[in-house]
Amino acid sequence: MKLKLIVLLIYLFINSYSVYCSDSSTTKGFLIFKTKCFGCHSLGFDRKKEGTNLRHVGKRHSEKTLVAIIRSPHIFDSSKAMPPVTGMSDKEEKELLKYLSSLK
Ligand code: HEC
Numbered sequence: 001m002k003l004k005l006i007v008l009l010i011y012l013f014i015n016s017y018s019v020y021c022s023d024s025s026t027t028k029g030f031l032i033f034k035t036k037c038f039g040c041h042s043l044g045f046d047r048k049k050e051g052t053n054l055r056h057v058g059k060r061h062s063e064k065t066l067v068a069i070i071r072s073p074h075i076f077d078s079s080k081a082m083p084p085v086t087g088m089s090d091k092e093e094k095e096l097l098k099y100l101s102s103l104k
Pocket residue numbers: 033036037038039040041050051052053054057060061066069070073076077080081082083085096100
């Protein structure tokens with residue numbers, strides 16, 4: 001009985017991890033997401049946050065739109081302003097976009 005529970009917990013852990021981090025080419029982008037975006041946006045079934053759920057954001061926006069939103073969020077929705085994302089190098093921005101585009 002206890003063993004079943006442990007197996008179930010391990011399964012759930014691995015399963016939710018794969019939602020966040022589907023393959024190693026997007027790991028860096030995920031880490032950037034975690035520090036820069038995760039405070040306001042969720043990805044899966046975690047609690048409701050101020051920003052939208054970005055689980056399928058790669059389906060909703062092209063990379064071009066995503067970069068525009070990150071650089072000047074008010075173009076998307078000026079009523080619930082998302083602050084511009086600062087302190088990201090071009091390389092980090094690319095990694096982040098690669099990760100976001102993979103969220104389909
Ligand atoms: C301080 C909070 C905050 C942070 C940090 C933040 N956002 Fe947002 N974001 C928002 C809010 C608020 C909106 C507007 C949501 C709405 O209209 O309901 C938004 C909107 C968006 C949208 C357009 C809405 C959608 O779901 O298509 C995208 C894309 C987005 N954010 C991506 C990001 C990314 C990527 C980062 C990190 C680099 C980030 N945000 C960081 C608060 C934040």
